[in-house]
Amino acid sequence: MAFALHAPRVNNNDDIVQVISFRVGVGDFVKRGDVVIDVETDKAIVEVEAERDGYVLKLMCEVDDKVPVGAILLWQGDSADEAVPEAPVAAPAEGGSGIARPTAKARALLKELGLDAAAVPASGERLSLADVEAYMTAHGIRRRDHTPAVSVPAQESLPDVPGELADLNAEERGMLITVSWHRDHAAATYLEVEYDPKAWEDHAAAYASANKLMLSPLLPLLAYRLVQLVKASPRLNATVVNGKRFQYRPVNLGFTVQAGETLYLTVVRDADALETGKFIEALGEVQRHAIQRKLSRDETTGATIAFSSMARWNVSRHIPILPPYCSLMIAHAAPKGSGRAVLGASYDHRVLSGFDVARLLMDLAKPPV
Amino acid sequence: MNLDREAIKGAVRAKVIELARNLGMDAGDIGDDDIIPATGYVDSAAILELVVWYEAEYDMPLKQEEINIDNLGSINSMADFVLKRKGAG
Numbered sequence: 001m002a003f004a005l006h007a008p009r010v011n012n013n014d015d016i017v018q019v020i021s022f023r024v025g026v027g028d029f030v031k032r033g034d035v036v037i038d039v040e041t042d043k044a045i046v047e048v049e050a051e052r053d054g055y056v057l058k059l060m061c062e063v064d065d066k067v068p069v070g071a072i073l074l075w076q077g078d079s080a081d082e083a084v085p086e087a088p089v090a091a092p093a094e095g096g097s098g099i100a101r102p103t104a105k106a107r108a109l110l111k112e113l114g115l116d117a118a119a120v121p122a123s124g125e126r127l128s129l130a131d132v133e134a135y136m137t138a139h140g141i142r143r144r145d146h147t148p149a150v151s152v153p154a155q156e157s158l159p160d161v162p163g164e165l166a167d168l169n170a171e172e173r174g175m176l177i178t179v180s181w182h183r184d185h186a187a188a189t190y191l192e193v194e195y196d197p198k199a200w201e202d203h204a205a206a207y208a209s210a211n212k213l214m215l216s217p218l219l220p221l222l223a224y225r226l227v228q229l230v231k232a233s234p235r236l237n238a239t240v241v242n243g244k245r246f247q248y249r250p251v252n253l254g255f256t257v258q259a260g261e262t263l264y265l266t267v268v269r270d271a272d273a274l275e276t277g278k279f280i281e282a283l284g285e286v287q288r289h290a291i292q293r294k295l296s297r298d299e300t301t302g303a304t305i306a307f308s309s310m311a312r313w314n315v316s317r318h319i320p321i322l323p324p325y326c327s328l329m330i331a332h333a334a335p336k337g338s339g340r341a342v343l344g345a346s347y348d349h350r351v352l353s354g355f356d357v358a359r360l361l362m363d364l365a366k367p368p369v
Numbered sequence: 370m371n372l373d374r375e376a377i378k379g380a381v382r383a384k385v386i387e388l389a390r391n392l393g394m395d396a397g398d399i400g401d402d403d404i405i406p407a408t409g410y411v412d413s414a415a416i417l418e419l420v421v422w423y424e425a426e427y428d429m430p431l432k433q434e435e436i437n438i439d440n441l442g443s444i445n446s447m448a449d450f451v452l453k454r455k456g457a458g
Contacts, residue, residue: 208406211437212437212438212439212442213437213438214405214406214416214420214436214437214438214441214442215406215413215416215417215436216406216412216413218413219413258414281433281434284417284433284436285433287417288417288420288421291417291418291421292421292425312412312414
């Protein structure tokens with residue numbers, strides 16, 4: 001089945017991107033991570049990468065076109081001769097040409113996604129919200145309302161010291177979004193427990209030996225244990241949106257990776273559905289992609305819980321910033337030579353209590369039997 | 370890309386020493402058959418950097434299951450694995 005590549009959101013203030021150039025043409029085979037299109041916003045030129053391997057079936061825009069974030073840039077397929085879903089490029093007048101008129105909710109969602117109503121099949125006389133959601137599911141389209149706005153005081157004055165202003169790069173912008181959400185939305189607090197690391201170290205060493213692993217599986221096994229504990233207690237896997245509890249279905253694990261000077265929160269999606277070995281492989285894969293600077297969008301978004309270790313840097317404690325819509329981030333530290341280790345947690349007190357988190361940390365401090 | 374076995378070993382050794390130095394360790398005496406993760410010179414994050422460098426240096430993308438002690442555990446085995454994959458071993 002053909003699949004679409006959508007115009008990315010480069011930053012929160014730009015709902016439109018302009019196509020600068022195509023790096024590929026119809027019939028080309030591209031691999032996930034290949035740059036296929038360059039787009040520009042008011043602030044930056046961004047390379048858009050293919051999210052999957054596949055042949056380019058059809059380009060849905062032209063150079064210099066201004067397209068809404070979320071709109072389809074091109075179609076790909078597993079073979080070069082797949083059919084592309086019918087999707088007129090030009091938006092027809094509403095209600096004309098036999099196209100089902102969208103309901104108000106459907107129209108709002110279409111607008112949010114930058115989709116043309118004519119591209120979405122209607123199940124009845126009117127194009128319903130369910131029709132649009134079914135189309136989203138079929139084409140792997142996600143809503144983008146999980147990117148919170150960054151609130152920066154409009155009248156912030158410049159420091160009274162000579163200097164120059166510069167735009168933040170994508171990673172810095174992401175960090176600003178994260179710290180802003182932590183500050184403005186989460187009721188973030190922190191607690192920690194100390195534990196004797198020997199049992200976990202022995203467990204990891206035995207696992208590494210049995211599986212001939214190159215990399216110590218200690219942190220992946222700790223992260224996997226976290227996933228399993230959260231899976232068993234779904235209330236730990238939730239957030240608050242618009243004053244309501246939002247219960248996540250999958251457990252998507254965020255895992256921090258330092259690549260050079262950049263700190264990434266890599267994401268293993270549906271981690272709760274993976275067996276131990278597959279989870280370790282998946283985590284290894286996203287870590288490598290981070291170091292290669294080839295992370296896909298799915299590998300950097302959608303964390304529902306998270307894990308961070310600074311054991312490498314020999315710190316005794318670190319208090320993580322909560323990523324947007326993530327209510328729990330575990331902080332691991334193990335000062336060398338101390339014979340002790342620390343499991344801490346930043347958590348959103350709107351969602352979790354200290355009791356919830358303390359019990360989780362005590363369970364996490366022990367390897368599975 | 371130099372596929373001479375000694376050249377590969379030298380390049381891998383130099384990379385391990387560089388990564389160890391970043392962690393404040395001197396890996397100058399690492400042996401060709403020493404199991405790199407067991408030497409204590411480099412941690413998992415550094416080994417991951419070593420693997421990513423190795424893939425790029427020898428233009429040889431690895432499957433996750435190939436990243437194991439048998440294939441990449443020592444300087445010798447890393448050299449052998451390149452030669453095997455390149456059909457030069």
